[in-house]
Amino acid sequence: MSEPYYITTAISYPNGKPHIGHAYEAIAADAIARFHRQAGRDVRFQTGTDEHGLKMVQTARDKGVEVRALADEMSGLFKAMCDSLDVSYDRFIRTTEPNHHRASQAIWQAMADAGDLYLSRYEGWYSVRDEAYYDEKELVDGEGGVKLSPQGTPVTWTAEESWFFRLSKYQQPLLDHYAANPDFIRPESRRNEVLRFVEGGLADLSVSRTSFDWGVKVPGSDGHVMYVWVDALTNYLTGVGYPDDAATMAKYWPADLHLIGKDIVRFHAVYWPAFLMSAKLALPRTVFGHGFLLNRGEKMSKSLGNVTDPADLIARFGVDAVRYFLLREVSFGQDGSYSAEAIVTRVNAELANSFGNLAQRTLAQIFKNCNGGPPEIHGHDAADEALFEIVGKAVHETMPAAFGDLALSHATEHWIQAVYACNAYIDEQAPWALRKTDPARMETVLATLYICIAQLAVGIAPIIPGSAATLLDRMGIAPGLRNFTAIGSHWYSPLAESDFKLDQPVGLFPRLELPA
Numbered sequence: 001m002s003e004p005y006y007i008t009t010a011i012s013y014p015n016g017k018p019h020i021g022h023a024y025e026a027i028a029a030d031a032i033a034r035f036h037r038q039a040g041r042d043v044r045f046q047t048g049t050d051e052h053g054l055k056m057v058q059t060a061r062d063k064g065v066e067v068r069a070l071a072d073e074m075s076g077l078f079k080a081m082c083d084s085l086d087v088s089y090d091r092f093i094r095t096t097e098p099n100h101h102r103a104s105q106a107i108w109q110a111m112a113d114a115g116d117l118y119l120s121r122y123e124g125w126y127s128v129r130d131e132a133y134y135d136e137k138e139l140v141d142g143e144g145g146v147k148l149s150p151q152g153t154p155v156t157w158t159a160e161e162s163w164f165f166r167l168s169k170y171q172q173p174l175l176d177h178y179a180a181n182p183d184f185i186r187p188e189s190r191r192n193e194v195l196r197f198v199e200g201g202l203a204d205l206s207v208s209r210t211s212f213d214w215g216v217k218v219p220g221s222d223g224h225v226m227y228v229w230v231d232a233l234t235n236y237l238t239g240v241g242y243p244d245d246a247a248t249m250a251k252y253w254p255a256d257l258h259l260i261g262k263d264i265v266r267f268h269a270v271y272w273p274a275f276l277m278s279a280k281l282a283l284p285r286t287v288f289g290h291g292f293l294l295n296r297g298e299k300m301s302k303s304l305g306n307v308t309d310p311a312d313l314i315a316r317f318g319v320d321a322v323r324y325f326l327l328r329e330v331s332f333g334q335d336g337s338y339s340a341e342a343i344v345t346r347v348n349a350e351l352a353n354s355f356g357n358l359a360q361r362t363l364a365q366i367f368k369n370c371n372g373g374p375p376e377i378h379g380h381d382a383a384d385e386a387l388f389e390i391v392g393k394a395v396h397e398t399m400p401a402a403f404g405d406l407a408l409s410h411a412t413e414h415w416i417q418a419v420y421a422c423n424a425y426i427d428e429q430a431p432w433a434l435r436k437t438d439p440a441r442m443e444t445v446l447a448t449l450y451i452c453i454a455q456l457a458v459g460i461a462p463i464i465p466g467s468a469a470t471l472l473d474r475m476g477i478a479p480g481l482r483n484f485t486a487i488g489s490h491w492y493s494p495l496a497e498s499d500f501k502l503d504q505p506v507g508l509f510p511r512l513e514l515p516a
């Protein structure tokens with residue numbers, strides 16, 4: 001039985017269309033999920049939409065549509081975005097699903113049974129945009145004396161009857177948990193932020209609303225719907241069968257990784273573990289807060305008109321170019337910037353000119369000079385050994401270590417260095433010149449490259465799944481061999497069936513152009 005691995009993204013607010021930040025998170029989670037699948041884990045990967053809360057109600061009102069209709073339409077766009085990005089989710093969850101309401105009510109009941117919920121009155125500064133209350137001391141002054149949350153969103157003074165969660169009770173248990181589990185919050189900078197916040201003391205949390213009814217009903221408390229973050233966080237449990245499907249829960253819970261953006265680390269690393277402790281459920285192993293994507297170094301905002309629709313980027317550059325660029329360029333965990341120029345430069349240099357060209361040169365010679373291949377190794381020398389060593393080390397050691405550590409840009413760096421080594425090898429060995437002088441040696445060189453290219457395609461497949469699969473198809477490498485175990489045990493024999501014949505190779509990565 002392979003070991004389970006449960007990974008989730010944040011669930012997005014479908015109050016507008018998806019933007020490149022949403023795409024980035026989905027792509028990163030997908031690469032991690034695909035890596036673990038290739039490594040033989042039983043992966044469960046969940047993403048979806050967070051459809052309740054005041055923000056949805058207000059957006060629907062502004063647009064003059066029903067909230068449910070807005071949720072249906074926009075959630076569909078998020079799902080379509082994931083599909084167009086080759087995001088291999090197992091479950092796309094919507095918080096308006098009845099089974100999610102059931103799960104949210106079950107965790108609420110468990111927290112009530114623990115004595116952690118009480119009815120009181122709330123007055124405080126509320127940001128509709130963030131769906132969160134803030135302390136006076138956290139606020140900053142905006143233009144014209146407007147008060148803003150630490151995220152820069154406007155807050156208003158709000159008063160209502162509310163259920164409260166005894167968050168204060170969990171200050172010490174949370175600090176103990178962080179101390180005992182250094183990987184619970186990553187990267188280090190976010191962990192430090194959370195530690196400082198919790199050490200500063202935790203006020204009880206208002207967890208119900210009475211001013212609108214678009215949400216999960218609080219059990220036994222007419223007129224109250226749950227604070228949207230209570231039900232949103234519970235999606236991670238709903239997706240693995242809580243509270244009814246004990247077998248699926250036992251298999252996948254606790255989650256291995258909640259991958260989220262840096263702006264919502266507090267919800268995942270403070271509130272969520274406190275809810276879970278209260279409900280006597282295990283805590284996720286890691287909460288990773290990735291950085292933000294900036295458009296040419298600037299924050300994306302509707303007012304600046306620089307919000308990028310991922311569909312436009314895919315249409316312009318292709319899905320794997322976008323995936324590769326984002327995971328290669330941005331040091332995972334930090335903020336990163338993108339621009340059309342940077343995408344074109346990076347993708348042309350590394351995918352088109354280096355890896356694509358390597359594959360094209362090699363396969364074209366096999367097609368022409370080895371009767372369509374696959375070529376055989378006729379004894380090997382130190383140069384072949386050295387190349388196998390470099391490629392094997394990247395694909396089987398340094399890349400998996402980097403993926404396992406969520407250092408996605410390091411994984412691509414190890415990969416491209418191995419690609420460069422193959423290009424240096426083909427130039428030195430010059431198989432085209434061996435055709436007449438030493439055809440057996442030519443075949444060995446091409447076979448060495450063929451095996452290395454197959455290994456490199458498997459290694460990079462989590463990042464560029466579509467292109468890697470196309471290449472492996474063209475090379476005749478059966479789907480059952482496209483994993484680390486199978487590809488690792490085939491070093492010195494051709495991987496394709498011996499009667500396999502290559503077609504005339506065509507370019508894998510078209511050179512990208514900037515619009516005039």
Ligand code: ME8
Binds near residue numbers: 011020050232259263
């Ligand atoms: O926060 N760059 O939803 P959301 C990178 N519904 N990531 C970004 C980004 C950017 N420019 N902008 C947003 C929510 N994100 C809640 C989550 S989870 C139980 C509930 C990330 O649609 C953001 O950090 O505002 C979050 O992880 C995700 O996109 C969804 O953001």
